[in-house]
Amino acid sequence: AGLVTGWRLNILTMLIAIVLGGTQGIYLLIRGERKKRIPFGQYIALGIVISLIYGEKIIAKYWI
Secondary structure, three states, X not given: OHHHHOHHHHHXXXXXXXXXXXXXXXXXXXXXXXXXXXXXXXXXXXXXXXXXXXXXXXXXXXXX
């Protein structure tokens, strides 16, 4: 992910992936599916796409 996005967007990519994966995990806990495994790679890939498209705008809004 870091080779594609660079170090600034890589941090944002991981943050987005953690938030999306955590949201899915909370949803599964609410439904009572505690034993189900969640693949994390798909959330990293989605985080890369979101960071490449909207990353600079997200960082600019956060720092200003």
